Amino acid sequence: xxxxxxxxxxxxxxxxxxxxxxxxxxxxxxxxxxxxxxxxxxxxxxxxxxxxxxxxxxxxxxxxxxxxxxxxxxxxxxxxxxxxxxxxxxxxxxxxxxxxx
Amino acid sequence: xxxxxxxxxxxxxxxxxxxxxxxxxxxxxxxxxxxxxxxxxxxxxxxxxxxxxxxxxxxxxxxxxxxxxxxxxxxxxxxxxxxxxxxxxxxxxxxxxxxxxxxxxxxxxxxxxxxxxxxxxxxxxxxxxxxxxxxxxxxxxxxxxxxx
Numbered sequence: 001x002x003x004x005x006x007x008x009x010x011x012x013x014x015x016x017x018x019x020x021x022x023x024x025x026x027x028x029x030x031x032x033x034x035x036x037x038x039x040x041x042x043x044x045x046x047x048x049x050x051x052x053x054x055x056x057x058x059x060x061x062x063x064x065x066x067x068x069x070x071x072x073x074x075x076x077x078x079x080x081x082x083x084x085x086x087x088x089x090x091x092x093x094x095x096x097x098x099x100x101x
Numbered sequence: 102x103x104x105x106x107x108x109x110x111x112x113x114x115x116x117x118x119x120x121x122x123x124x125x126x127x128x129x130x131x132x133x134x135x136x137x138x139x140x141x142x143x144x145x146x147x148x149x150x151x152x153x154x155x156x157x158x159x160x161x162x163x164x165x166x167x168x169x170x171x172x173x174x175x176x177x178x179x180x181x182x183x184x185x186x187x188x189x190x191x192x193x194x195x196x197x198x199x200x201x202x203x204x205x206x207x208x209x210x211x212x213x214x215x216x217x218x219x220x221x222x223x224x225x226x227x228x229x230x231x232x233x234x235x236x237x238x239x240x241x242x243x244x245x246x247x248x249x
Contacts, residue, residue, distance in 0.1 A: 021118075021122065021150055021154065022118055022121055022150075022154040022157065022158065022208075023118035023121050023122065025208060026208060029208070053125070053147075055147050055154065055213075055216070056151060056154075056209075056213050056216050057154070057208075057209075059210035059212055060207070060209055064207065083140070083143070084140075088147060091212070091215060091216050091219045091220070092215065
């Protein structure tokens with residue numbers, strides 16, 4: 001999993017690319033955590049357009065990012081989520097916690 | 102009497118997380134002969150990923166153990182997938198199947214069984230503490246119009 005970062009006016013967008021499973025989740029969590037520590041953003045947008053496969057490990061990654069952002073008083077949203085990943089989020093009821101735009 | 106599959110594959114691999122991607126790709130390649138839609142293939146890959154990840158994380162938390170995976174095709178375009186381990190087993194299968202229940206800590210969501218259940222037509226979990234777990238899932242692949 002590759003993560004590309006873009007920040008403007010404390011609005012951070014992270015573009016996720018590759019397969020997001022348990023094998024890659026720990027590194028993704030660490031990398032997202034480091035990006036948040038560096039940018040201290042008000043809002044975080046996770047752009048899923050490059051995610052070619054995701055299982056429930058992705059839910060844990062999003063929930064972790066959400067907890068970190070809440071601690072800063074910020075919030076998280078997801079964008080450009082492909083159908084396969086969307087189905088996983090929907091099955092887990094994630095949209096009750098994190099909006100998908 | 103147990104029905105004989107028309108075709109099957111059987112794989113054995115160590116519980117290394119790098120094999121999660123291999124396992125779901127192998128099943129997807131095998132299932133291709135049923136001419137699944139991208140949606141159906143995505144569902145099957147997701148369920149396989151969850152079952153194999155569970156074995157890696159929960160069956161063998163402190164060691165590398167053996168996982169076997171079998172995918173079979175039965176009459177009626179039914180794909181059956183069995184993931185077996187010889188790890189520590191699940192003390193309370195019913196509890197483990199509840200949404201959000203996890204013993205995997207912050208890195209897990211507790212949604213694995215929920216996703217297997219909602220993406221597949223049937224899910225059976227058999228486990229014995231100290232002996233291992235067998236997860237069997239079935240999914241009928243729809244026959245598409247224009248298909249021979």
